[in-house]
Amino acid sequence: MLLKMMGTVLVIGGLGFYGVSRAGSSERRVGQLINLRLSLNFLEKEITCTHTPLSRALLKTAGFTDWPVSLLYKETAGNLNKKNLTAGEAWSQGLGKLSSRSDLKPVDLELLRSAGPQLGMSDTLEQSKFLALIQEELAVQIERARREADTARRIWTYAGFIAGAMIVLLVI
Amino acid sequence: MAFSDERIIREQIIPYLALPVRKLVAGLPGEDLTRLEEIRLRCGKPVLLKIGERDISIDPRGNLTTKISEGYRVEQDDIYRTIAAISDNSLYAFEEEIRRGYITLRGGHRVGLAGQIVMKKDEVKTIKDFGSLVFRVAREVKNCAEPLLHHVVPPGRQGPLNTILISPPGCGKTTLLRDLARLLSNGNGLVQPVNVAVIDERSELAGCYMGVPQLDVGPRTDVLDACPKAAGMIMALRSLSPRVIITDEIGRREDVDAVVECLNAGVTVITSAHAANAAELQKRPLLSEMLERGAFKTGIVLSRRYGPGSVASIERWG
Numbered sequence: 001m002l003l004k005m006m007g008t009v010l011v012i013g014g015l016g017f018y019g020v021s022r023a024g025s026s027e028r029r030v031g032q033l034i035n036l037r038l039s040l041n042f043l044e045k046e047i048t049c050t051h052t053p054l055s056r057a058l059l060k061t062a063g064f065t066d067w068p069v070s071l072l073y074k075e076t077a078g079n080l081n082k083k084n085l086t087a088g089e090a091w092s093q094g095l096g097k098l099s100s101r102s103d104l105k106p107v108d109l110e111l112l113r114s115a116g117p118q119l120g121m122s123d124t125l126e127q128s129k130f131l132a133l134i135q136e137e138l139a140v141q142i143e144r145a146r147r148e149a150d151t152a153r154r155i156w157t158y159a160g161f162i163a164g165a166m167i168v169l170l171v172i
Numbered sequence: 173m174a175f176s177d178e179r180i181i182r183e184q185i186i187p188y189l190a191l192p193v194r195k196l197v198a199g200l201p202g203e204d205l206t207r208l209e210e211i212r213l214r215c216g217k218p219v220l221l222k223i224g225e226r227d228i229s230i231d232p233r234g235n236l237t238t239k240i241s242e243g244y245r246v247e248q249d250d251i252y253r254t255i256a257a258i259s260d261n262s263l264y265a266f267e268e269e270i271r272r273g274y275i276t277l278r279g280g281h282r283v284g285l286a287g288q289i290v291m292k293k294d295e296v297k298t299i300k301d302f303g304s305l306v307f308r309v310a311r312e313v314k315n316c317a318e319p320l321l322h323h324v325v326p327p328g329r330q331g332p333l334n335t336i337l338i339s340p341p342g343c344g345k346t347t348l349l350r351d352l353a354r355l356l357s358n359g360n361g362l363v364q365p366v367n368v369a370v371i372d373e374r375s376e377l378a379g380c381y382m383g384v385p386q387l388d389v390g391p392r393t394d395v396l397d398a399c400p401k402a403a404g405m406i407m408a409l410r411s412l413s414p415r416v417i418i419t420d421e422i423g424r425r426e427d428v429d430a431v432v433e434c435l436n437a438g439v440t441v442i443t444s445a446h447a448a449n450a451a452e453l454q455k456r457p458l459l460s461e462m463l464e465r466g467a468f469k470t471g472i473v474l475s476r477r478y479g480p481g482s483v484a485s486i487e488r489w490g
Binding site: 048051053054055084086087090119120121122123126127157 | 252253256257259260261262263264269270298300396428
């Protein structure tokens with residue numbers, strides 16, 4: 001009897017925890033998208049106001065930004081300095097690093113990837129325009145992610161526990 | 173000297189080239205690199221090198237060839253990667269330089285830019301979609317102006333005379349002016365050292381990189397880099413108290429007025445102008461007006477007869 005009770009608690013608890021953590025991932029994604037938007041705004045100011053060279057501007061942005069988004073900037077700056085890549089290539093590699101450590105979805109990463117080829121390679125006005133555009137698109141993405149996170153929180157939290165309970169009922 | 177020229181090109185120019193071109197140029201023998209004057213990258217066209225007096229290309233196997241059509245064809249990506257390397261992937265940080273049509277590298281070497289010009293209110297706003305790049309190697313030829321020194325500072329005279337170097341392009345005016353700045357600033361047995369101001373509108377004389385002269389213009393020389401000549405001459409006059417002002421290629425009305433103002437203030441002006449000879453110079457209304465006003469006492473006409481910087485004749489006015 002004790003064994004059955006322990007099994008029940010473990011199954012329901014385990015699947016419940018899985019559901020909660022999946023819901024948490026959706027919420028973390030919202031936070032990371034907000035962080036990305038703020039950091040792009042910081043980068044835009046570094047480029048348009050102080051004309052800081054790109055590798056230094058990226059490092060400064062990394063310092064201003066929370067982990068894991070800071071990885072994108074640190075990695076990109078490092079690749080620019082060490083590997084003699086173009087900004088687009090370095091940015092793409094930075095995104096690779098970010099994707100493995102963040103909760104961002106492929107659609108978010110695709111949006112960021114589109115920024116790579118233009119990064120640094122035009123005058124301040126053009127840089128400002130395209131960075132503002134990416135930020136606007138991120139704002140839309142944040143709203144979408146928020147709605148998805150609300151739904152996901154409800155679905156995954158309940159679904160985890162319900163799935164656990166169902167498994168227990170079926171097994172018993 | 174030759175070894176040093178090769179090293180300068182390997183360290184200060186080759187690293188900026190896109191990898192395919194870099195490999196080809198880096199593989200050139202040292203003696204060719206030593207005489208390298210220009211590298212021209214034009215999209216879709218063979219890479220072109222000016223080595224000494226000759227235009228040469230490099231074929232895709234890395235061999236020099238005088239048959240230009242056999243040379244390695246530069247791709248759009250080569251141009252993009254080269255401009256990205258030159259600008260540290262930060263074209264926005266070089267807006268002013270791009271507007272002027274060139275970027276100066278460390279060492280004073282210049283990269284001329286060509287592409288689609290964007291205009292705004294009758295002024296060049298920027299260049300985009302770069303189509304070709306021209307690397308021009310900055311070279312100092314120290315003491316090349318020494319044979320001219322006794323024309324600029326005749327024996328028995330305290331300071332230098334107002335002097336104009338006259339020649340068509342490519343005869344070494346800029347190199348001579350740079351060395352004159354260095355010699356006058358250093359002083360030697362012929363001349364007492366003097367404070368010199370160099371007004372370097374196109375960053376050719378001192379080859380400034382981030383405001384610091386990369387070429388030797390002497391210890392008593394101040395450089396106004398990328399500064400319009402006329403405004404620079406007046407600024408220098410007011411703030412730097414130079415004994416000599418050196419600037420390149422005068423010819424506009426405001427330049428003439430500024431030269432006259434310097435002369436009235438007792439400051440010597442040494443400059444240059446495009447013309448084949450003194451007679452041709454006098455056909456140019458503004459310069460002829462200046463000569464009539466006695467602005468210049470000495471004219472040194474240059475040619476390439478015995479290589480750049482050969483003196484063709486010396487003109488004395490007034």
